[in-house]
Amino acid sequence: MRLPHFDLHQPSTLEEAFSLMEGGALALAGGTDLIPLMKYGLEVPxxxxxxxRVDCLKSIARRDGGVFIGAMTSLAELASSRIISENFAALFQAARSVAAPPIWNVATVGGNICQDSRCLYYNQSRAWRLEKPACLKAGGNVCHAVPKGKKCFSVYSGDLAPALAALGAMARVEKKGGSRSVSILELFSSNGLRPFTLEKEEIVTGVEIALPAKSTNSSYRKMRARPSVDYPLVSAAACVTRDGGGKIEKMRLVLGAVGPSPALVYGAGRLFEGNTLEEADWEAFSELVGKDVRMVDNLSYPGSYRKEMVPIIAARAVRAACGPGGGEENA
Ligand SMILES: Cc1cc2nc3c(=O)[nH]c(=O)nc-3n(C[C@H](O)[C@H](O)[C@H](O)COP(=O)(O)OP(=O)(O)OC[C@H]3O[C@@H](n4cnc5c(N)ncnc54)[C@H](O)[C@@H]3O)c2cc1C
Ligand code: SF4
Structure with missing residues (x-):
């Protein structure tokens, strides 16, 4: 499979990068998501x-009571950082669960967050796709995953974003002459055709996470077909604050790989508030977590099975967040 022709710019400053982005270009980070899409003819920038070469985007640094992670920080750096492992177990575990270690060396935080949503009928070579009419995401007007479907059900399969969202991280988004700070969930549109709210010329320059209180802990759990290297089929990140007696004071739960964006489970915190893990109503939890999730047959496991696994993976994330250091890593 050949790459289509394209012009490559390699600026060394952010200002240069912002100017170059103005002509309708695409940002290239590690290329582990974008280059395969280009080889498949799904992106033709x-x-x-x-x-x-923009060095100021590659760092993990303490800043204003929090930690700033530059967008070009590699996953290898994230997965070996003490600041991250000691404060943000969910993010540390999520980074270590992405693909496999060789990919961590080139893959970046910004690229991981901004990776396109995926579908078994879309992430295929041009030759494979020619057997069927183009689907909605490929510019056609049918959906092969949901016959007569009028929208795209492709699945956002990034591991870092659910963890960052559970930790309450903010993304720094910049372009020539402007910058804004948005919550991680605000980066997502919930539209499988175009999963991000970013304007074409905008770049995510980094993410900022406030340091957690001592009584707060987090964790990330992921179900995947091959533990050695695979995207999530369902994932969950939990961030839990408990009092001295082990009662839960606050909880934030975010699901991954359940639709075109990570999904915050509204009401999960209230359900646990004032209870220890043993006192919590786990039946109500299972019902709440799976309630608004619609999963279709467009990943390697059936949608019905993935949906059944949602409360199980979510419960594992909550329990692990209540254990020391976010529990052991993903099984
Ligand atoms: C075999 C294999 C297994 C994989 N498994 C996983 C997995 O388990 N979990 C997972 O999350 N991912 C997985 N991936 C996908 C990918 O490797 C990672 O998501 C990686 O972190 C992407 O980062 P990158 O720097 O390579 O992004 P790139 O490919 O360079 O970019 C991805 C997208 O983000 C945009 N982009 C990049 N940086 C920015 C920025 N700063 N601002 C705005 N837009 C930007 C690009 O334009 C592009 O659209 C896998 C990939 C492979 C090949
Ligand atoms: S869910 Fe449907 S429209 Fe979306 S990528 Fe898959 S087949 Fe295409």
């Missing part, structure tokens, strides 16, 4: 702006 005429210009790529590589962020590899």
């Amino acid at each position: 005429s210009t790529l702006v590589s962020l590899k």
